[in-house]
Structures are given as C-alpha cells and as structure tokens.
Amino acid sequence: METHFSKQQLKDKDNRSSEKILRKCVHCGFCNATCPTYDLLGDELDGPRGRIYLIKDMLENNKPANAKIVKHIDRCLSCYSCMTTCPSGVNYMHLIDHGRQHIEKTFKRPFIDRFIRNLLSIVLSNSTYFRIVGRLTLLIKPFSFIFPKKIREMIAFMPINFPKKTLPRKRIYPAEKRKKPVARVALLTGCVQKVISPQINEATIRLLNRHGVEVIVLKNIDCCGSLNHHLGKSEIAIKIFKKNISIWYDEYLKNGLDAIISNTSGCGTTLKDYGFLFRSDDEFKKKAKKISELTKDISEYLEENVKLNFIKNKESNRTYKIAYHSACSMQHGQKIHDVPKNLIEKTGNKVFEIPDGHLCCGSAGTYNLLQNDIAKKLLTNKITNINKINPEFITTGNIGCITQIANATKIPILHTVEIIDWYTGGPKPNILKRLF
Ligand code: SF4
Ligand code: SF4
Numbered sequence: 001m002e003t004h005f006s007k008q009q010l011k012d013k014d015n016r017s018s019e020k021i022l023r024k025c026v027h028c029g030f031c032n033a034t035c036p037t038y039d040l041l042g043d044e045l046d047g048p049r050g051r052i053y054l055i056k057d058m059l060e061n062n063k064p065a066n067a068k069i070v071k072h073i074d075r076c077l078s079c080y081s082c083m084t085t086c087p088s089g090v091n092y093m094h095l096i097d098h099g100r101q102h103i104e105k106t107f108k109r110p111f112i113d114r115f116i117r118n119l120l121s122i123v124l125s126n127s128t129y130f131r132i133v134g135r136l137t138l139l140i141k142p143f144s145f146i147f148p149k150k151i152r153e154m155i156a157f158m159p160i161n162f163p164k165k166t167l168p169r170k171r172i173y174p175a176e177k178r179k180k181p182v183a184r185v186a187l188l189t190g191c192v193q194k195v196i197s198p199q200i201n202e203a204t205i206r207l208l209n210r211h212g213v214e215v216i217v218l219k220n221i222d223c224c225g226s227l228n229h230h231l232g233k234s235e236i237a238i239k240i241f242k243k244n245i246s247i248w249y250d251e252y253l254k255n256g257l258d259a260i261i262s263n264t265s266g267c268g269t270t271l272k273d274y275g276f277l278f279r280s281d282d283e284f285k286k287k288a289k290k291i292s293e294l295t296k297d298i299s300e301y302l303e304e305n306v307k308l309n310f311i312k313n314k315e316s317n318r319t320y321k322i323a324y325h326s327a328c329s330m331q332h333g334q335k336i337h338d339v340p341k342n343l344i345e346k347t348g349n350k351v352f353e354i355p356d357g358h359l360c361c362g363s364a365g366t367y368n369l370l371q372n373d374i375a376k377k378l379l380t381n382k383i384t385n386i387n388k389i390n391p392e393f394i395t396t397g398n399i400g401c402i403t404q405i406a407n408a409t410k411i412p413i414l415h416t417v418e419i420i421d422w423y424t425g426g427p428k429p430n431i432l433k434r435l436f
Contacts, residue, residue, distance in 0.1 A: 001022050001023060001024075001025045001026065001027060001052075001056070002023075003019050003022050003023055003056070003060060004060055005019050005059075005060055009059075009060075009062070013279070013280040014098050014101070015059060017094060017098070018055070018059055018094070018095055018098050021090055021091050021092075021094060021095045022052065022056050022095070024088045024089060024090045024091075025049075025052055025086075025088060025090045026088055027049060028087070028088075029047075029049050030085050030086065030087060031047065031048040031049060031082035031083075031085050031086050031090075031092075032044075032047040032048065032049055032082075033085065034081045034082065034084070034085040034358055034359075035047045035048050035081060035082050036077060036079060036081065036359045036360045036378055037075050037076065037077065037374065039359070040374060040377055040378070041075070041374075043072075045072040046072055046075055047082075048076075048082035048086075048092055050072065051072060051073060051076055051096065051099070052090070052092070052095065054069050054072060054073065054099070055073070055095055055096070055098070055099035055102075058099065058102055058103075058106075059098070059099075059102060063106075064106035064107060065102060065103040065106050065107035066107070067107075069103070069107075070103055070107055070109070073096070073099055073100065073103060074370065074371065075371060075374060076096055077328070077360050077362075077364040077367050077378075078093070078096060078230055078364060078365070078367075079328035079329075079332060079360040079364060080092065080093055080328060080329075080332035080333050081328060081332050081358050081359065081360070083332055084331070084332045084335075084358065093273075093333070094276065097229065097230075100230065100231070100232035101232050101234045103232055104231075104232030104233060104234070112148060112150065112151075116150055116151070116154070116369075116370070117231055117233075117370075120227070120231065120366050120369065120370075121227065121228050121231055121233055121236060124191065124192055124223075124227050124366065125191050125222070125223035125225075125227050125228060125236075125240070126191060126222060126223065127191050127192070127194055127195050127222055130191065130192055130195050131162065131195050133158070134158060134159060134160055134162060134195070135160075137155055137158040137160055138160045140155065141155060141160070144156070150370075150372070153369065153372045154369050157368065157369060157407075159196050159403070162195055162196060163196075163197070163198060163199065163430075164198075165198045165202070166198075166199070166202055167198075167201075167202045167205060167206075169217075170217070171216065171217060171218070171219065172214065172215075172216055173205045173208075173209055173214065173215040173216075173217070174209065174214055175208075175209055175212045175213055175214045176209050176210050176212070178212050181212055181213055181214035182211075182212035182213060183212070183213045183214070183258040183259070183305060184213070184214045184216065184255070184256055184257060184258055185208065185213055185214070185215055185216070185257065185258055185259040185260065185261050185301070186215075186216045186217070186218055186248055186251060186257050186259075186260045186261065187201065187204060187205065187215050187216070187217055187260075187261045187263075188221065188224060188260060188261065188262045188263075188264075188267055188268075188271065189201050189217055189221075190222075190223070190224070190263075190264050190267060190399070191222050191223040191227075192399065193263075193264055193399040196399070196403065197399055197402065197415070199418060199429065199430065200263055200399065200415045200417060200418065201263065203415070203417045203418045203420075203421035203422075203426060203429075204261065204263050204298055204417050204421075206421055206426050207302075207417060207420060207421040207424060207426060208261075208306075210309075210424060210425055210426075211306045211307070211308065211309065211424075213305075213306070215261075216251065216255075216257070218247050218248065218251060220243065220247060221243075221244050221247055221248070223240055224240070224244065224262075224267040224270050224271055225237045225238075225240035225241045225244065225270060226266060226267055226269070226270035226365065227365060227366065228240065229241075229270060230365050230366070231366065238277075241274060241277060241278070241288070242284060244274075244291070245274060245278070245284055245287050245288050245291050246287070248260060248291050248294075249287040249290060249291060252290065252294070257294060258294075258305075259294050259295070259296045259301055259305075260291065260294045260295045260296070261296060261297075261298050261301055262295060262296070262297055262298070263297070263298040263397070263415065263417055264397075264398055264399050264400075265297060265327045265329040265330035265333065265334060265336075265397050265398040266327070266329040266333075266365060266398055266399075266400055268295060268296075268297045268329070268330075268333075268334055269329040269333030269334055271291065271292065271295040272292050272295050272334060273292065274288040274289075274291050274292045274295075275288050275289035275291070275292035275293070276292075297330065297334060297336055297339075297397065298397070298416075298417050299336060299339045299340040299343055299397060299416060299417075300334075300336055300339055302343060302420065303339045303342070303343060308343075308346065308420065308424055309424055309425070310346060310347060310348075310423050310424055311423070311424060311425050313422070313423065313425075313428075314428075315423075315428070316348065319348065319349055319350055320349045320350070320392045320393065321349075321350050321352065321389070321390070321391050321392050322344060322349050322350065322351050322352070322391055322392065322393055322394070322395055322419075323351075323352050323353075323354055323386050323389045323391035323393075323394045323395070323411075324340065324341045324344065324351050324352065324353055324354070324394075324395055324396070324416075325354055325357070325361065325382075325386070325394055325395070325396040325401055325405065325413075326340075326341075326353070326354075326357055326396070327396055327397055327398035327400070327401045328360050328364070329398060330396075330397050330398060331357075331358070332358075340395075340397055340416045341353070343416065343420055344395060344416060344419055344420070346423075347419060347420070347423040348423075349419075352389045352391065354382070354385050354386055354388075354389060355385045355388055355389075356381070356385050357385075359378065359381065359382070360378055361378060361379055361382040361401050361404050361405055362374065362375035362376065362377070362378030362379040362382070362404055363375070363398075363400035363401050363403065363404035363405075364400070365400060368404055375404075379404060379405070379407070379408050380408070382405065382408075383405070383408045383409050386405070386409065386411065387409075391411060392411075392412075392436075393411060393412040393413065393414065393431075393432065393435075394409075394411055394412070394413040394414075395413065395414055395415065395416045395418075395419055396413065396415070396416065397415060397416050397417075399415070402414070402415065412431045412432060412435055413431075414429050414431050414432070
C-alpha cells in the first residue's frame with residue numbers, strides 16, 4: 001500500500017512503525033474472510049482491511065478521530081485472526097494499538113463512555129479494587145434497573161462470589177523433594193484471574209513444584225498492563241509495563257530466572273510484546289526485550305522444559321470427551337495452537353477442536369462489557385459450535401474465555417493447567433467434582 005507520511009511525521013517512532021506495516025498490506029482482503037466482526041456485520045469498515053484504511057487516513061493526514069471511525073475501531077476485538085490469515089505478514093496488532101492511542105488523544109467520547117472506560121481501567125487492573133467493587137455489586141444488584149443499559153450489563157457480568165485460596169500466599173514456592181530446583185520461574189498471577197479463579201495459579205504452582213521447578217511470585221506485580229493498553233490509555237499502560245519490567249529484570253539479575261510464566265494467554269501476548277513497545281527507549285529497551293524473551297505460556301513451558309509425570313488416578317480407566325477452545329490470544333496472538341491440545345491428549349482423554357475455532361468467543365478483554373451486543377452474538381455462535389461436539393467439559397488457557405463461555409453453558413469449563421495438574425498428582429478440579 002502506498003503511504004504519504006511526511007519526513008516530520010516519520011520522526012515519530014510509532015508513525016515509522018505503522019508506515020512499515022501499512023506498506024506491507026496489498027489490499028487483498030483475505031483477512032476479511034476470517035474476521036469475526038466482518039462475518040457478523042458484513043460492513044467493509046468492520047473488517048481488518050477497512051480498519052487499516054481508517055487508521056492510515058487518521059495517521060497520515062494527522063486527522064483527529066471522529067465518531068464514525070471510533071465506532072468501527074471500537075468494534076475490533078483485537079483477536080488477531082486477521083494476522084493469522086494475512087499472506088503479507090501485516091502486523092495488525094501494532095497498527096490497531098497505534099490507532100487506539102490516536103483515538104484516545106484526539107477524540108472526546110460521550111460522558112458515559114468515558115466514565116465506563118475509566119472505571120474499567122482502574123478497577124480491572126487492580127485486584128484489591130476489583131474485589132471491593134465485587135462486594136459493592138452484590139449490594140446494588142437488586143437496584144441495577146435504575147442504571148443506564150451499559151452499566152446494567154456490567155453489573156450483570158460482575159462476579160460476586162470469589163472462591164477461597166487454598167495455597168498460602170508466599171513469595172517463593174519451593175520445588176518438591178529436591179535441594180536444588182531444576183529451574184526457577186516467576187509466575188504472573190494476574191489481576192482479575194487471581195480473584196475470581198485462584199485455583200488456576202494454585203494448579204500452576206503445584207504442577208511446577210511437583211516437577212522440580214521453583215516458583216516465585218513477586219510482590220507489586222498485579223496487572224500486565226494489557227487492559228489499559230487496549231483501551232488506548234498508553235500513559236497508564238506504560239507506567240505498569242515499566243514497573244513490571246523493572247521488578248522482573250531486577251530479580252533476573254540478582255537471583256536468576258529461567259522463565260516468566262503466564263497462564264492467561266491475553267497477558268502473555270502483551271508480555272511477549274514488551275520488547276517491541278520499548279524498542280526506542282534507551283533505558284528500557286534491553287530489559288523489556290529480555291522480559292519478552294523469558295515469557296512463556298504455561299503450556300509452552302511444560303512442553304519445552306518439563307517431563308510430565310502422568311500418574312494413574314481414579315479416573316484413569318475412564319475417557320472424558322473434552323472440547324479445546326483455543327483462545328484468540330493463544331492461537332493468533334502467540335501462535336500457540338497444538339501444544340495445549342497435545343498436552344491434554346497425554347492424559348489419555350479425547351480432545352476435540354471446536355468447529356470454527358478460529359473465531360472469537362466475544363470475551364476479548366473488556367469487549368464483552370463495552371460491545372455487549374456483538375459479544376453476545378459471538379458467544380451464541382461459540383456455544384452452538386461447542387454443542388456440536390457434545391463434550392463432557394471444555395478447556396482453554398485464558399480466564400476471559402472461561403468467564404465468557406461459562407456465562408452461556410452448563411458444560412463445565414476449566415483451565416488446561418488444572419487438567420494437567422490433576423493427571424500428574426494434583427486434586428480433581430472442584431468444578432468437575434460437583435459433576436462427575
Ligand atoms: S483483530 Fe479480529 S476483529 Fe479486529 S480486524 Fe482483526 S480479525 Fe477483525
Ligand atoms: S490480508 Fe493482509 S495484505 Fe491482504 S488486505 Fe488484509 S492485511 Fe492487507
């Protein structure tokens with residue numbers, strides 16, 4: 001694609017990178033075929049090619065965003081299905097991030113939208129605030145009818161029961177039965193995940209410890225920053241990124257880290273992008289690149305570094321039918337597709353991919369809260385496709401998808417790591433205990 005950025009505009013690092021991305025696009029439109037919003041809405045501007053044109057026009061002509069542009073860019077899920085399809089290697093992820101930052105700087109959203117986005121930015125990225133708001137939601141739920149539709153939908157979606165943790169809170173979780181661990185890793189415990197599903201981190205820690213890996217949970221690391229990054233709130237996101245990078249890098253230098261483990265694929269995608277985000281920052285460039293290199297999804301880490309010790313349990317003579325939902329951030333963002341599925345197959349159970357598995361379930365970070373109507377349609381389609389398999393339970397590697405899918409089906413859904421933990425000596429996951 002021809003571009004017309006001026007020399008002055010190209011002094012800006014983000015313009016420089018977006019120009020390179022735009023030049024790779026050959027307008028072929030293949031990406032539209034796998035875009036969930038184009039598939040649902042059928043409008044060129046609700047597909048990747050149309051959005052690329054909208055962003056190009058804003059950036060190249062230094063135009064402020066307007067309501068029409070914002071509508072179509074906001075409808076993008078950032079699922080990156082278009083990146084998997086694109087034959088020219090267009091990095092749509094970096095382009096839409098830049099587009100969103102430009103919108104945030106140049107467009108004043110209506111009051112209610114600003115209020116909701118600011119609320120999400122503050123509450124979801126901080127586990128303490130999230131817990132408090134969860135308690136308050138319990139009180140206001142009976143009166144939710146007095147609020148505007150968007151707030152009502154958020155109240156309906158807000159979890160109000162938070163399961164108790166079973167592992168004590170520690171900085172270091174030592175490897176079992178060994179003086180010297182085979183590896184030392186830091187775990188990103190996440191912001192929302194550790195509150196609504198603490199069993200995911202617990203299964204991760206138990207599983208790694210049992211296989212000789214020491215796990216470190218560093219204080220003051222809460223959110224990975226992706227939530228604010230995708231809301232276009234780059235200043236807040238950068239502050240979080242820098243804090244995380246400094247804490248992990250310091251630990252890496254002082255005590256050594258073999259990996260940084262993410263068990264939420266949405267967060268892992270952003271951690272792996274820290275290197276790019278700080279590419280022009282003299283102070284953080286080297287550190288951010290190292291953090292990205294160290295980051296591994298838990299499935300990736302297990303596959304590459306751990307010889308899993310599957311053991312016979314009470315379930316060993318029974319074969320479950322499991323549906324594997326590949327989160328967009330896992331398959332399109334991190335390009336990890338078969339690894340989690342192969343790991344579950346090693347448990348002896350039957351794993352099935354969901355038809356049209358490349359399409360998003362509608363979760364997409366805060367998308368199900370901000371674009372509820374589209375998210376609901378995507379969720380309905382996902383459930384229809386899951387039902388075609390008729391599984392006994394569903395598994396995936398992203399808390400957002402777990403929460404979204406659980407809202408629309410009675411079929412239990414759990415994180416992949418919970419299954420691996422269970423079949424290597426951990427407890428049977430609670431959600432399955434209640435059913436089988
Ligand atoms: S990221 Fe997803 S929703 Fe957005 S344009 Fe690409 S395929 Fe469509
Ligand atoms: S598939 Fe790639 S090259 Fe073709 S229009 Fe989409 S982004 Fe551009």
